[in-house]
Amino acid sequence: MFEESGHFLFLEDNVDLVTTIKGASFYRRGKHLDCVSDYVPPTPSEFKKVHESFSWVLTATSSVMLSTLKDGQVVRGLAGIPSEEPVLFVGYHMLLGIEIIPFVAQLMMERNILVRGIAHPAMFVKVKDRMPPEPDPANFDVFRVMGAVPVSAANFYKLMSSKSHALLYPGGVREALHRKGEKYKLFWPERSEFVRMAARFGAKIVPFGVVGEDDFxxxxxxxxxxxxxxxxxxxxxxxxxxxxxxxxxxGAKGEEEM
Structure with a gap:
């Protein structure tokens, strides 16, 4: 993970070996890694470091969040988000998916709810002989620390069965990497199976929308x-x-290059 760094690396104050192990998905309870059951939630200090590392995003976006209470009243803040699990958040991406950062952070700070994001496998797979601009999985350690799992039917099943708060973007990475003239455009597949899976476990589906980033x-x-x-x-x-x-x-969506 830290080539040619030597053991002196661990004498640095800003290096946390436990966080590094969690971010690199090295910790496991069995022979094979299970991204759901092997996950260890971030400690308060780990969350603080993550929050501080993205402070520029939170300042730049200055997000205003609204939610709906059971009586239909719309309020500022996330008081309307159900705390009883399982819960599935379903939304659409803004450019580069930056909207994830303030949403996850605010849920954690205001409601103490940890959201398990369902993410693209490229964030977890180490490609042999990787060459730029191929993504380096190490760049996504922070997402793994915060509970992200590779998108798959098996992982989705485990999240729902373990009564988690999960976050799903049916449009995926293609929606986040949209092109000219595609602001607010959805790239959802023809058939979405998440409703059936969520219903099987009695999960509350919370649809949400985001406005603003694609405009500026x-x-x-x-x-x-x-x-x-x-x-x-x-x-x-x-x-x-x-x-x-x-x-x-x-179909076109399945054949498009990233």
């Missing part, structure tokens, strides 16, 4: 521009071919 952010260079740049096409095709495919139902 402007995309200057998108996929359609980069694919025309010599050398860049090969990089995009390599990353796409080595990235797990999540949709096999066919």
């Amino acid at each position: 952010a402007e995309i200057i260079l998108d996929y359609n521009d980069q694919i025309k740049i010599p050398g860049r096409r090969e990089e995009i095709e390599r990353v796409t071919s080595r990235t797990p495919k999540l949709r096999d139902e066919g």
Whole structure:
């Protein structure tokens, strides 16, 4: 994890070995890693460090959150979020998925609710002979510390059966990496099975929407521009071919390159 660092690395005040082990998914109770049952929630100090590392995002977005109480009254804050588990939050991505950060942080601070995000497998799989711009799993350690799991039917089942608060974006990474003219555009699959699974465990489904980020952010260079740049096409095709495919139902959405 820390090549050529030596044992002096652990003498640094800002290096926490336990957090590193959790972020790298090294801790497990059995022979094989189970992202759901092996998960250890962040300590108050770990959450504080995560919160401080994203303070610039929280300041820049200055998010205002509203929720609906049982009597239909809309209030400022997250008082309307059910605490009884399991709960499934279902929403859509803004550009780069930045809306996740203030949402998860506010739930933790205001309601002491830890949300288990259902994320793209690229955040968890270490690619052999990785070359930029392929993502480095180490860049996503913070998401694993906060409880994210790779998207799969098995992990979704485990989250619901273990009575968790789970967060699902049916549009996936393609929705977060949208292109020019695609603000607020959904990329949901033709068939979504999450309702059936949630109903099986009596989970409360909490749909939510986000507005704002797509309005003040402007995309200057998108996929359609980069694919025309010599050398860049090969990089995009390599990353796409080595990235797990999540949709096999066919159609334009399933065939699009990331």
